[in-house]
Amino acid sequence: xxxxxxxxxxxxxxxxxxxxxxxxxxxxxxxxxxxxxxxxxxxxxxxxxxxxxxxxxxxxxxxxxxxxxxxxxxxxxxxxxxxxxxxxxxxxxxxxxxxxxxxxxxxxxxxxxxxxxxxxxxxxxxxxxxxxxxxxxxxxxxxxxxxxxxxxxxxxxxxxxxxxxxxxxxxxxxxxxxxxxxxxxxxxxxxxxxxxxxxxxxxxxxxxxxxxxxxxxxxxxxxxxxxxxxxxxxxxxxxxxxxxxxxxxxxxxxxxxxxxxxxxxxxxxxxxxxx
Numbered sequence: 457x458x459x460x461x462x463x464x465x466x467x468x469x470x471x472x473x474x475x476x477x478x479x480x481x482x483x484x485x486x487x488x489x490x491x492x493x494x495x496x497x498x499x500x501x502x503x504x505x506x507x508x509x510x511x512x513x514x515x516x517x518x519x520x521x522x523x524x525x526x527x528x529x530x531x532x533x534x535x536x537x538x539x540x541x542x543x544x545x546x547x548x549x550x551x552x553x554x555x556x557x558x559x560x561x562x563x564x565x566x567x568x569x570x571x572x573x574x575x576x577x578x579x580x581x582x583x584x585x586x587x588x589x590x591x592x593x594x595x596x597x598x599x600x601x602x603x604x605x606x607x608x609x610x611x612x613x614x615x616x617x618x619x620x621x622x623x624x625x626x627x628x629x630x631x632x633x634x635x636x637x638x639x640x641x642x643x644x645x646x647x648x649x650x651x652x653x654x655x656x657x658x659x660x661x662x663x664x665x666x667x668x669x670x671x672x673x674x675x676x677x678x679x680x681x682x683x684x685x686x687x688x689x690x691x692x693x694x695x696x697x698x699x700x701x702x703x704x705x706x707x708x709x710x711x712x713x714x715x716x717x718x719x720x721x722x723x724x725x726x727x728x729x730x731x
Contacts (some may be wrong), residue, residue, distance in 0.1 A: 466640035473645040481649025483605075488636050488650075489573040491538045494566035500542035507541075507560075509568075514585040520568035521586055523546065525557040529729060530616075532592035533560040534583060536599030537574070540567035543598065546717045547725070554726060559590045562599065576629065576665070577658060580607035586612070591616040594729050595676075598623040599689060599714065600632075604666045610670035621679045621725060623716045624686055627693035629665035638704030654701055667694075671701035679728045681716060688714040 465487070473480035496504070507522035533552060535543045541560040551558050564571035564578045571578075583595075583604055594624050597605035597618055602625025609617065626632050633654075639649050654662050671678065678701045682694025691708075698706035705728070712718045 458551045462639060463641055466642055469646060470641070470643045471644060473603045477645040477649050480648075481646050481653055484640070484642060484646050485650055485653050486573070487640075489575055491565050491574055494538045494540055495561075496540060496542065496567060501656065502638070503542040503545045503548075512585055512589060514582060517570040518568075519570075520562040520586060521590075522560045524552055525589075526552065526555040527555040528555040528557060529594055530557040530559060530590055530592040530634060531594040531596060531729065532583070532587060532590065533558065533593065534579075534597040534601030534605055534704075535560075535566070536561065536597075536601045537563075538566070538600075539563075541585065543715075543717075547722055550722045550726065554730070556594075559586065559592060561586045563604075576607055579604035579723075580611065583608040584612045587612075587614050587616065592677070593617060594619045594621070596621040596623070596725070597625060598716070599625060602626075603629075606667040606670050606674070607665070609674050609676065617676050619677045619679070619729060620674070620726065621681070622694075623681050623684065624689050624698060624699060624714050625667060625680070625693070626689050627668040627696040628663075630662050631690070631693065633655075633662055666715075668700040671697060673687050673705070675703065677728075679707065679711065679719075679725070680704050681707045681713045681721065683709045683714065683716060685711055686714045 469484055470479045480523040504522050505522055510521050511518040513567040533544050535541060540562050565574045593616055595605045602622035606619055651662050654685060680694055682691055684691045698704055
């Protein structure tokens, strides 16, 4: 959406909050959690056509999974917001060349997975359901896929996972939420209402959902990669995660942006997996 449209929606909800702050906050959270893209287009379908497709049921929801079968380590891939498994095209051939057993999933309300709304907690539950079935040794998560991976490891302590790679991951939900509020220009009524919805829905305050804090108890080895020019998730988030994640290595890049789709990183990722 253009900045004009974004600010117009924010202004409309601010006006609505004068009548009913709860209604305006509910509309604001629904907007925040509803991806505008992430389903497959025809070109993206071509990328996943070579995979073995399987749905996994979780709480009456179907989780779309894709497998490129190999004899090596099982690697589980998690994409980010408004994306899908096709985002991994840039690295798939290199992972296949290592004969890894590659598994990927689509997040809630993304790709071929069920749902109309998304949140990182539900995503972490999707990851747990898929991990139970395929027993991955390595997790690779991009952006909120990295955050959800950390949430999953923190809450479920996946015993099969020995290594975790976080690409441009947010350090905490507070930052993500604040950037959304600021982008929309929400007033204090809506801002407070959004925080109240999170507390009621998850029985935890927004500040609780900190990937950086959660990594402190994760024993799996970590590789944290973040770009200095990331315009979506601040570089400082990567630094914070790496500082808290004691059993991790930090790779700082310049010029790769939030996507981090650069072939120079692939050998480093593979070396980390193989070591």
